[in-house]
Amino acid sequence: MDGRAAPHAGGALRLRGPRRDTPVDAHRLDRARALSTIVEPADTPSEGRPIRWGILGTAGIARAAVAPAIHASRHGTLLAVASRSAQSSERFAADLGIERTYGSYDALLTDPDVEAVYIPLPNALHAPWTIRAAEAGKHVLCEKPLALSAAECRVMQSAAELHGVRLVEAFMYRYHPRTVRAIEHVRSGSLGPLRTIRSTFSFVVRRADDIRLDAALGGGALMDVGCYCVNVTLAMAGRSPRTVQAVSIRHPGGVDRSLAATLAFDDDLVAQFTCSLDAARTESFEVIGRDGRLEASQAFLPGAATTRALWTAGDGTTTPFEFAGVDQYALMIDHVADVVRRGEAPRTGAEDAARTLQVIEALHASARDGGRPVTLQRARVTSGSVGSATIHEGGA
Ligand SMILES: NC(=O)c1ccc[n+]([C@@H]2O[C@H](COP(=O)([O-])OP(=O)(O)OC[C@H]3O[C@@H](n4cnc5c(N)ncnc54)[C@H](OP(=O)(O)O)[C@@H]3O)[C@@H](O)[C@H]2O)c1
Known part of the structure; x- marks a missing residue:
């Protein structure tokens, strides 16, 4: 089967029984750390053999960042790549130094x-192929956004649990030490009670056949780059909003080309973000509390250079915090090794993804309805499941 005829595509996602039983160790809690001035890349402590990786699809992001990151990681080796076209997988493998190639995704899954x-x-195609991979007994690192809906995230997580494999969403910016420390800093209360979170992510899509402009493939600005804004907002806030509103500018292909959103929380916190596939490259976040402000530019794709976050205290003094350059993709690959080998809880697992997608679904509903407020039903987080995907539409 190839990517055009995806398993279960367009229909209900079904789970098959387990083929093997791999026990998962108890999850470890992350230790809280304070924001410090210079932070060196973390040395992940994974143990045992490196994880042997395969890639499904000769995607641009796999070529540009993730295949090189697996090579650069401490605890991963890149063994195989599959494409719908044998030629394409052979070319990709030759360019990136990969031993085995397959002319279909299913063939790789049988290795x-x-x-x-x-x-x-x-x-x-994230949900159908994640489920297919779990059924084949493979651990999965799946690109962002993990699925089209929170409900799909739940089914994917259930499939992973059923087959004894781990599932991680590839939100690579969450593995950059600056992001980790910024979230800890905000959540520790250093800015006082939060009042405003602003973020933006935009760039210009130039190819008419780009998957981002294809509604049937789950494209659109909110899904492609707005998902970072939603994700960082929820990570900083530590909770989901109560009501959301969005207005969008449509692309003739049926996706949102640009979108502006407002998220109102139960207390005095309001978040706003903009995202676009048709505006100059911009990516930043700013978190404002009653007692201070934290901001970062190049927030999601900082590259390998030294990065900064600016902390402005209540008295107006600004302190720049510097972070050594890292390959955030390689740190993510090593985190997956910790999840698989050491039983750590995924930093960006299906539960986190479901919370993000619940908000995305509500924003889509609001944008479709001209910006009408949409109220989110409270997320129910229970053992072995993720937050409720149900959206209750209506006024605040
Ligand atoms: N984390 C990040 O930094 C980052 C950055 C960019 C994108 N992404 C995410 O990564 C994913 C891929 O994005 P991309 O920009 O790399 O996309 P892309 O270059 O268009 O690659 C997508 C790949 O999917 C395969 N595919 C299967 N069915 C397809 C279909 N019907 N149409 C088109 N391609 C199909 C193709 O591989 P074969 O032809 O070899 O089968 C293709 O190379 C998306 O989920 C995106 O959100 C993440």
């Missing part, structure tokens, strides 16, 4: 030496 797969397929 017993591949332990984990990275899935950089169009968004609409």
